[in-house]
Amino acid sequence: MRKIITAFFTCAILFSCTKEIDIDLNESNPKFVIEGNVSTALGASKVTIHKTINFDESAPYPTVSAALVTITDNTVNQTYTLSEIAAGLYYNSSLLGAEGHTYTITVNIGTEIFTAVSTMPYRVNLDSLVQENLAGTGTGGGPGGPAGTGNITITPKYADPSAFENYYQFVVSRNGVLQNDIFVRSDIGFNGSTSPLPLRVDAEKNDVVTVDMQGIDKAVYNYFFGLNENINQSTATPANPASNFNNGALGYFKAHTTQTKTIIIQ
Amino acid sequence: MYASNNWKATKKLNINYGVRVSNFAVLGGSDYYVLDDNKNVIDTISQKGSVKNYLNIEPRLSMSFALNNNSSIKASYTRNTQNLHLITNSVTTSPTDKWIMNTNIIKPEIADQVSLGYFRNFNDNMFEFSAEAYYKAMQNQIDYKDNANERDPVIETQLLYGKGRAYGLELLLKKNKGKFTGWVGYTLSRTEKQIDGINQNKWYAARQDRIHDVSVVTMYDVTKRLNVSAVWVYQTGNAVTFPSGKYEVAGQTTWLYTERNGYRMPAYHRLDIAATYKLKHRKRFNSELSFSLYNVYGRENAYTIDFEQSDTDPNKTVAVQTALFRWVPSISWNFKFK
Known part of the structure; x- marks a missing residue:
């Protein structure tokens, strides 16, 4: 019987190196x-x-x-x-x-x-905003994608009508300043239920946070969902989000309901 | 099941043919899904027993024709099916691969390959040369749809299916005898996919499409005990998706993309050297000591590329490359027990 034993010693110089590089990106035709x-x-x-x-x-x-x-x-x-x-x-x-x-x-x-x-879909009433300090409990997820990365959780309460497929966008302002987070939700998986997903926003005590709940159609929902994945660089295959415009224009056309509610952070 | 036969048709012509029958059963126990045309889950299958059966017949045929004592021509046709699938993302920030099995939705990949080669030995078999060209047509190819989420628990909702092709030329020159041995290999090839819904339905490069692949392997016996070797490899970088421009939407800057996998990572190349010394024979064992250095010239091969705001001008964007290893020296001591 033959046995082979290897004593192995390696000294990997285990540091990674980063540097700026030049990539010859195609000049893109302006769109x-x-x-x-x-x-x-x-x-x-x-x-x-x-x-x-x-x-x-x-x-x-x-x-x-x-x-x-x-x-x-x-x-x-x-x-x-x-x-x-x-x-x-x-x-x-x-x-x-x-x-x-x-x-x-x-x-x-x-x-x-x-x-x-x-x-433009029919309006679904935004009943209330509920603050829950659940910082550090993950990124929300589920239908509608990541729910932001902030430290405060605000849950918009509304009764999703079961007769329709519903799509929502929530636009958040903090002390009158529009926040960039993209929150879109579909009711796939909880059609007709009253427990939508929370929004995670950055805010501090006594901040005035306004949530604009917008009813949108499916194409607009898909656009913002894809846009959010691109901006967060969380997609496996980056591509321009599918626009509802034809002829290669980027962007979106959104007919939406709107209803705002305000909450003071406790 | 496999059956094959070898038929020596003439003194110079040898034909080998066979067929393999493979069956892949997708077994219940875990959940499988039924999707609608928009890739929404409309039903879950969680029955026991076989959910789906894939039966495939894989014929193969190869011929070799001896031109003379030293050279021959070989031609072959093979069908292969693959039940385990590699899906790769197209980003450069975190390159990850995922292996998935067939499901009720994901079908076996089928590849039909034809090849033609020329083989020749010369100088009393000291050298060996071969040139081989191939073309491969592939069915049931898989890739992520645009803006896919690779963490989706129902991965089928993120996938699209189409066809693929691969073709190339492989050249190899090998020296088998003498103090100095080794080989030089070069492959020129393309691997592409065409999947409706990706890249405006046009053909695009698969991530692992490697246009040029060079390897040089040399070994030299300095003395009976001391052997030194060097290996150099060069590969075209992976095909990846980079942004081609930028714009602002909903108050945020986002990238403009023009095509799937339309760009390349920087080429990968490195040189490794090693020296092996055979130590004195012992009663119970032989041993050898080897020293090696990986990546001799410290090439910073790109592992990831990120696009970031420039430190000097926040309105500008720069590409930042991260490389993992540069030099890796190692020593190993091998024992063979008698």
Whole structure:
């Protein structure tokens, strides 16, 4: 019988080295980024347009002026023309969204035309906001993705109607400052139930936190879900989130209900 | 089940053919899922017993034709099925692989490969040369959909299926005799996938698509006891997804992507050297001592690449590479007991 024994000594120089490197990224053709909102709140229906820039360029992002922007309420067949009230910002004061209506946006930039369709769902009432200090209990997860990374947990309480597939977005402000966290939820897995997922936000005692609960459609939900994965770099396969605009425009067209509630952090 | 036959058709032509029948049963016990067209889970199967059966027939045929005493031509066709699947992400921040078995949804991968090769020995078999070209058509290829979540408990909801192809040319020159032995190998190849819903339905490089692969292995017997060796390898970097630009949406900066796996990690290469010394024979054992140095010239091979805000200008973005090991010296003492 033969035995083989190996005495092995290795001295791995176990430090990792990081350095900035040059990557020859393709110059990308600038693409249009359109953010369109139709809201039930006065003055909140507006459209912004800007362009993408190369990877090594610096913000600010170039705005797109002189576009022709119209939004049609397909349900009552009425068209609103939006005018440019600031560079790249388009607005019409009489455009007010209605629940259950479907809207089409048409954006004309030079010779290119981009359109998108979005349906505003019926409003689901936001009953209350409940603060729970559950800091450090994971990232929430479940349908709707990560629930943020903050130290305070705020649970919006509402009764999800079981008759529809519902999609929600929660926009959080802290002391009047809009927070960047993207919170989207679908009712897949808890349709009709009253126990939605909490939102984790960064806040301190006596902060005034406002939560805007928006009812959105599925395409918008998918867009923001994908966007959140990209921003958090938590996806296995980064790609532009699927926009509801055609012809290769980036961004989204969102017809949404809106209802805000405020809570003072204890 | 496997059956094969060797048929010496003529003095110069040898034909080998066979067939393998493989059956893969997906057994119950754990949960399997039923998905709708939008990849939502609509039912869970948790029965005992067989959930799904995959029966595959894998024929194979190879021919070799002796041109003369020193050279021959070989041709072959093989079908292979694979029940264990590798799925890889396309990011550079945390490259991770996942192995998954067939399920009721995930089918065996099937590959049909044809190859043609030329083999030649010369200088009294001191040298050996071969050149082989192949083409492989693959079915039931798997990849993550765009913006996939690899931690999803129902991984099938994150996957898409399509076809693949691989083709290439392998060259090998080997020296078998003398004090100085070794080989030089070079492979030029492509491995690509086409899956509806990924990369605008166009063909794209698989992560492990390695266009150039070079290896040089040399060994030299300095004395009867002392042997030194050196190995150099070079590989095209993995195909990965990098952003091609950036934009702002919902108040946040995000990346603009133009294609799946359209970029490359930096090429991987390194040189390793070793020296082995045979110690005196003992009554009960022989032993040898070897010294080696991994990555002699300290190449910083990229493990991850992250895109970050520049320290000097927060509006700018820079790529930062992390490499794991540079030099790794080692000593080993091997014993063979009689």
